[in-house]
Amino acid sequence: MMAKIRVNHFGSKTIDTNATVNWETLLTEIFIAFLLGVFAYMGYKAKILLLFVSCAIISLVIILSLFYPISLRVKELIAAEKNKDQNEVEK
Numbered sequence: 001m002m003a004k005i006r007v008n009h010f011g012s013k014t015i016d017t018n019a020t021v022n023w024e025t026l027l028t029e030i031f032i033a034f035l036l037g038v039f040a041y042m043g044y045k046a047k048i049l050l051l052f053v054s055c056a057i058i059s060l061v062i063i064l065s066l067f068y069p070i071s072l073r074v075k076e077l078i079a080a081e082k083n084k085d086q087n088e089v090e091k
Helices: 022-045 049-090
Strands: none
Touching: 022 049
């Protein structure tokens, strides 16, 4: 007779991918861009073209992609300030 084995499988649970705060995401992206920039620099110094080009391109793309959420946040702050000023004038 075979023994029954009970296995708890925790790998199939869903997770919330939006659990991080925006500034945590930005800091993570900045850190990754910094690391890739260091790798690109070391590839340049060691004259390894493949390492230099790939890391430099990805680092630049990450740095450029950081401007979008920052610009959205600045727009939100400006709009909130305008609404605040308009509410003060109406009172």
